């Protein structure tokens with residue numbers, strides 16, 4: 001069919017079953033937006049391009065479908081950069097369509113020209129600059145394929161302005177042919193046999209579940225493995241939700257703000273089975289002393305993850321759907337599961353001892369709203385069933401520690417990049433993708449302010465996002481480090497809290513509430529969660545509460561500082 | 566240890582920047598990169614010489630392989646292969662020194678490709694060490710400038726790198 005490049009983009013998006021676009025228009029994408037207008041394509045206009053890309057990211061994490069973003073050239077595109085890097089670090093599938101100046105103007109420092117391909121090269125899985133209309137359908141087909149297969153990630157498609165207006169005989173390719181891209185699905189079965197031998201020998205095995213499990217929707221396989229083997233598990237920040245926090249074999253979060261049991265288990269285990277993890281420095285602490293007694297097994301789809309940080313003894317490459325199902329089969333067929341679980345007893349006894357010695361805890365302060373209590377009550381009222389979207393900082397860590405996750409894709413957080421300003425827009429996007437779920441944003445006052453303009457978007461689309469601000473009036477996580485490691489010299493972390501967040505929300509059309517007394521927390525949360533539309537609750541919490549336990553930067557995991565009760 | 570990698574990539578704008586950017590960000594020790602067209606119009610071949618231990622080499626190869634535009638990487642290091650580099654060396658050559666230099670050029674089987682009253686330009690193809698040796702000898706005469714292509718390499722026998 002004969003059509004313009006802009007219409008071809010729209011047709012391609014339809015072919016990819018894209019439900020919604022998050023975007024922001026401008027000069028270079030006028031023709032594209034005109035085609036959206038004509039086709040009445042669903043589009044969420046955010047108040048900032050960064051809001052659009054975090055929203056698309058939240059949508060993708062919550063639904064498992066790729067998020068689609070549109071922005072104009074130059075400043076529109078550069079405003080996306082933080083969001084692209086955020087998605088890249090956490091392997092989130094996004095297709096980002098940016099306008100570029102007209103072909104004849106490229107490379108001449110033209111008005112609103114930025115080399116977004118160059119800028120995003122190190123933070124995208126792949127990127128394109130389209131200068132010929134004929135390439136457009138093929139490039140978009142490839143972009144969706146690359147973003148969503150193998151290890152997912154963001155793909156940028158930068159399209160010159162005149163390409164949108166040029167005419168094309170539209171044909172959407174069925175297949176992708178890329179000589180340099182063949183994502184691995186099946187790996188080497190022999191490796192799994194070898195692993196099985198190690199699993200039978202192990203006396204102190206530990207499963208270490210990461211974000212890859214959530215991304216590949218293989219939580220059921222992991223759960224089956226846990227049931228069959230009776231192996232205990234711990235999770236990375238990104239792995240939360242894969243196995244219920246209430247499962248007796250789940251010993252929780254490992255790493256800098258991990259549980260005592262998880263960190264001690266990592267230090268003492270003799271077989272550490274990492275599944276879809278990156279062994280990030282926030283997890284390992286002092287790398288040389290990480291899991292010092294263990295054989296390390298690493299399941300991943302990305303060969304470049306193997307031996308990147310931690311030396312691996314057994315690598316299991318391939319899609320987790322393939323490798324985990326195989327391992328579950330092997331466990332079922334070959335293991336004497338009863339004997340194995342029996343064998344696990346002393347180790348589980350030790351783990352449970354660690355857990356009861358030092359559970360996650362905090363000391364309530366008289367007359368003060370405790371952030372941990374807020375999370376606990378949110379957990380109780382939503383029964384662990386909400387989609388929790390956080391910002392970055394203390395709020396994020398308290399949410400990770402005190403919410404009891406039950407489901408995959410119910411925990412959305414910027415783990416790798418640690419992007420403040422992520423929470424509110426990502427929550428917005430998650431709510432768009434999951435209209436029937438309770439989406440609760442947990443944010444700090446600092447992070448809220450970084451993208452507070454999106455309150456307006458939330459109100460405009462009447463998205464029933466529940467925004468919980470743990471308002472300590474400081475940049476809490478940084479202030480905590482200053483308190484612990486810089487002698488309490490609070491260099492520029494005091495926000496002074498002059499802004500009335502309730503009024504701010506209301507000014508943008510989101511009802512606001514404030515909680516200053518501990519006995520108001522439950523009632524207010526009940527009310528907020530029951531409201532049909534969006535709401536922001538400003539919880540005034542102490543400004544000097546620490547996230548504990550904590551492994552100081554560069555220390556060993558077992559050198560954690562406890563705190564709490 | 567030094568490794569010589571043959572990296573076949575899509576002949577697309579931005580590929581070289583992508584590869585060199587990745588290499589520098591991940592702080593791999595690259596000694597040289599040489600790129601050029603191949604027998605296939607849409608394929609570029611890049612020869613990368615990297616100083617790395619086993620683990621580092623694995624990272625270089627795996628990280629580069631991840632790029633969508635990288636088609637194939639072959640490590641030619643342990644293989645029976647031909648390794649060559651081309652150098653152009655501009656050296657001071659007076660009436661008194663000229664014949665000495667010509668002798669040296671002969672010994673190295675190099676070529677004189679330009680001569681004028683004060684200088685000569687010498688062209689030499691060979692293994693890196695041979696070029697180093699010539700540069701060393703010419704040093705005493707006064708080298709004005711050197712340009713080297715970086716190493717390229719090709720396996721012996723009928724099988725091309727893309728099938729190795």
Ligand SMILES: Cc1ncc(C[n+]2csc(CCOP(=O)(O)OP(=O)(O)O)c2C)c(N)n1
Nearest residue numbers: 393394395418420444445446447475476477
């Ligand atoms: C974009 C960005 N800038 C700076 C930081 C560094 N940083 C990490 S946590 C933090 C404090 C966050 O303060 P707030 O949003 O109030 O949350 P709290 O820690 O108090 O819960 C800062 C500044 C960051 N992670 N992201």
